[in-house]
Amino acid sequence: MKALVITRFGGPEVLELQQVPDAHPAPEQLLVKVEAGGLNFADLLTARGGYAGTPKPPLTAGREFAGREDSGGRRVMGYTQWAAFAEKTVVHRNLAWPVPENWTAEQAAAFPVNFFTAYFAYWKAGLLEKASGARVLIHAVAGGVGTAAVQIGKILGIEMYGTSSSEDKLARVGELGLQHGINYKQRDYVQAIKDLTSGEGVDAVFEMLGGEHVGKSVRCVRDFGRVIVYGSATGEIPQLDTRLLYAKGASVHGLWLSYLSANRPLMESAWKQLSEWLAAGKLLPVIGKVFPLEQAREAYTLMQEGKNYGKIVLKIA
Template structure:
């Protein structure tokens, strides 16, 4: 089978398309013919070995796929431990969900990691309540574009998105954001970014922030929180850690900092079911509209990663293993 393999760590240049033997399923696993594989920002950390979990070489990156069981069966979207960037993958049957008619491969792939992340950050981590204000950092991205829609659907009082270009900020408002802010305001001084978030919230502090950049963006977002406000850190796309958080400052402001990693939901399969069993019907019914970011041939995987790292993309990126 054709697959993308990493034999050394680095940037997009370490992604090589090679021919490998078909994977062999173990106990509880099934072999699937892949029609599309999902690309996530975490995959760029995986290629660098800079993610939360240590990586072992050689490695086929990618964890999400849409495909059918070898030998026939319904189309499913699923999670594999690794190996998604390939024509074939093995995955536990427990971590697959049948894709409803009318839901495309790209739409299904947008849900299994990014949609489940948005769902759990709003439902499980922050317990967002109707009427609360929600800030979505990187609102034009895969997680952010879905989080905006979910927050509005679940009754958020005001949704504020950040995005790095006028076009992306316009997209976030088309998705339902009430206002949008340029995150570059945080580059020189987090206080400027804090002020912009408060201005976008009619002068008030904000209740919930979903944050995946780190650095000054995290610092400015934390400062914008209202008493009993919650910020969820689920990424560090800027590759710069924020300042350490002082517990005393949290006590004095009644604010909360929460970390989120979807892997902990995967360790409790019922948590993944809760998200997927709500999200897939929402897409089928047209209530939730994942944003497609582009379908790349497997042979163009380096270009896909470079586009993602350069912030040239919006929504969900996928690989087509047939090309």
């Protein structure tokens, strides 16, 4: 079968379309004919060899997809660790969910990682219940996880603040429901949060930049606020002087979907809520651009340059 192979660790240039042996499911797995793949920041890190647990190359890329079950033809969207960007893939039965009616494969491939991650960020922030009126700062608000977090925050009645490098991206997320866009190229977001909240700060920050941004995000929270750390897109080691936490009784919480996805009760409770919102038509993945699998290098480059809006999707069949 045709697959996108990481031939050695490096940038988008290491990706090659190759013929590889067919995927074969273990008893707890489904075999899926893949139609589309969702590109994640983690795919860049995987290709570079910087994602925890990545096997040695050559390996097939991709962690998120939509397609049809090989036996029966049920439409599913799924989450795996590697090997999703291929004509066929295997996925644990617990990590494949039915595609909402009328959704395209591209939309379905853009759902699992972004929406489960955003859901768990609100869960870790303690904001799934009684959230109305709470304030959240979402970094990279115009990205895949960011646009999912805005949709969930809107349902929860949250006052949302979000950062991006681009006015154009902020205007588009504004249409999704983001109330306060902050262009960090033009103004310091710590000061902006201070100004916009009359000096009070936010209840939670969704932090995925790393480097100095962990400490800066702690400065944005109000008393007992929480910073949810779930990435380091700058590539810089997260920095935090923990003394900053004392003053406000603030806390920092880690979030890693790869780890949580093995926790079945937790995933089931998340899906119960997400599927209710889906059935009510309240969630819809935001797709910025679709590339054919043959142009995967361009897709990875777009994400590497931080120029994407919403989700980048690869069309596979």
